[in-house]
Amino acid sequence: MYRSHTCGELRIGDVNKEVTLSGWVQTVRKFGAITFVDLRDRYGITQLLFGESLQTELDTNPLGREFVLQAKGKVNERSNKNLNILTGEIEIVVSEFKILNKSAVPPFTIQDDTDGGDDLRMKYRYLDLRRNAVKKNLELRYAVGRSTRNYLHENNFMDIETPFLIKSTPEGARDFVVPSRMNPGQFYALPQSPQTFKQLLMVSGYDRYYQIVKCFRDEDLRADRQPEFTQIDCEMSFVEQEDILNMFEGLVKRIFKDVKNIDYTEKVERMSWEEAMWQFGNDKPDIRFGMKICNLKFPAHTFPTKESLSSLISGVDFKVFDEAETVVAIAVPGCSEYTRKQTDEITEWVKRPQIGMKGLVTIKCNADGTFKSSVDKFYTEEKLKAIATATNASAGDLILILAGAEERTRKAISELRLEMGKRLGFRKDDEFRLLWVMDFPLFEFALEDQDGGGAGRWVARHHPFTSPKPDHINIMINNSPKVEDLDKYLEHPYAGIKANAYDMVLNGNEIGGGSIRIFQRELQEKMFAALGMDAAEQQHKFGFLLGAFEYGAPPHGGLAFGFDRLCSILGGSESIRDFIAFPKNNSGRDVMLDAPSTIDAKQFDELQIKLDLKPPTPKGE
Secondary structure, three states: OOOOOOOOOOOHHHOOOEEEEEEEEEEEEEEOOEEEEEEEEOOEEEEEEEOHHHHHHHHHOOOOOOOEEEEEEEEEEOOOOOOOOOOOOEEEEEEEEEEEEOOOOOOOOOOOOOOOOHHHHHHOHHHHOOOHHHHHHHHHHHHHHHHHHHHHHHOOOEEOOOOOOEOOOOOOOOOOEEEOOOOOOOEEEOOOOOHHHHHHHHHOOOOEEEEEEEEEOOOOOOOOOOOEEEEEEEEEEOOOHHHHHHHHHHHHHHHHHHHHOOOOOOOOEEEEHHHHHHHHOOOOOOOOOOOOOEEEEOOOOOOOOOOOOHHHOOOOOOHHHHOOOEEEEEEEOOOOOOOHHHHHHHHHHHOOOOOOOOOOEEEEEOOOOOEEEOOOOOOOHHHHHHHHHHOOOOOOOEEEEEEEOHHHHHHHHHHHHHHHHHHOOOOOOOOOOEEEEEOOEOEEEEOOOOOOOOOOEEEEOOOOOEOEOHHHHHHHHHOOOOOOOHHHHHHOHHHHOEEOEEEEEEOOEEEEEEEEEOOOHHHHHHHHHHOOOOHHHHHHHHHHHHHHOOOOOOOEEEEEEEHHHHHHHHOOOOOHHHHOOOOOOOOOOEOOOOEOOOOOHHHHHHHOOOOOOOOOOOOOO
16 A cells, blocks of 8 residues: 555654655755655645665655655654644654655745745646645635535435536526537537526425536636636525525524534624615625715615705815715724825725726814814815714714715725725624625616617516515516606616515625525516517527426525635635636636637537637727
């Protein structure tokens, strides 16, 4: 056998045992007539001691980094113990060794503080995976998956596989398509999710389904996106929203306990979509800290149930506020002592292209009860005090105010809140806060063509299988989706329909989302019609689902967690790539395999496909 023990297994109680280890050479340290080697495998590192009797053999067969080595010898108590590693009290006094395979000089050092950049490490990912830091990430991923499977098994869920080669259906992103050699001119699509299949399984009577499943979306990438990603995909029959929320709160709490040894005993907070947008500027708020947004001015249509505070900022002829569609503020605790240099730096931060604001207004709430503002010439101290009261600012706080177009400004204040929370240490990696965001709008109205489907139409905010809230179903049934006057779409009955949908948010990241599904054919046809599909298109794209609804479809709903994202948050990383064995880069390329790549002419001939590549159209044309 190649080994009797692993490199992370032996302890002080194993002294005097004869053992055989195999692994990779981490380091070689020569001290006169003896040589120390750190031998590494997946389980840990063990120090090997090569005595004077082996030096001639070592000189003949010198060891290098990443050589694959087998060593036999006796476990000995170390004189210079290293208590930072589990095997640090022992070493192996080697009696014989064998080089199983040599290694070229690695392109980067294979250790936690490696000198390899991202691109280099991704090119040699099989070497990068040897590093302990990467190994810990994959171990965490495995632990999350194991905990998930155990919990769902205990709650009577069945793991059922669904196909990867399916029909292209609209689900909000571009499909990856696969040509069929046996059906020339026709294409499969890779699933963006198993959505329709899990609904069909509910029709089939498998009332608790799950998969930890690969999904595929051809969309622009960023740190938390990959063209192929993994979901914890779940569906349940004969349930209402409350049943699903309780079930999957239980799942996440179980993962916390199994993986992080955290007893999450707090009640999971719930918040409507409108409250999230109103108080935090986005629909996945980080509630580890406060700094809620104060809405000093907003368009009348945005939050019609809220009282405007515009009187606090109007009447002083300050055009920046007077001409802005929206004015929003946050009170940053304990920052009134910020210098001019510091506030200027924040101003430059919000003016970056990624944020897109023209400037920033500041109000310092001094400890002595006075106020100092960048707009003192327009606002009296009494006015500044009133704004401070509205923002819930205290003495010692710094108020930051943004003004501009509604969507951009609300997004900007949200990003600024997160940035200040990070700078002040409020966003701790080892603190976890869960939140349900609920009651999303069922529809959005596309005033511009966003996806090639045309402008002036309703689009599904989630996906077209989401049910309205029970008391909003009749609004859909009894009204036409047609909007006669595009300027009055907010007055249309569809604008007020809420979805029976819910997102789970962890530390400002959406980690899961789902809904109660439509399960009656009439309502599903109404939904498709609202999205601009006529009867023929509905039948072509979703005839299989509509037909299934005629054969006793039960009430059902579900949820899918972003498995990669959940792992990255638990591991304290901002990028899901750190928790995927073989990820793509930000251009969607696998630089190790050099994929995607061209295929040869024979394959095109077999597929009866002819390439007609055209140069890309310049942006703006």
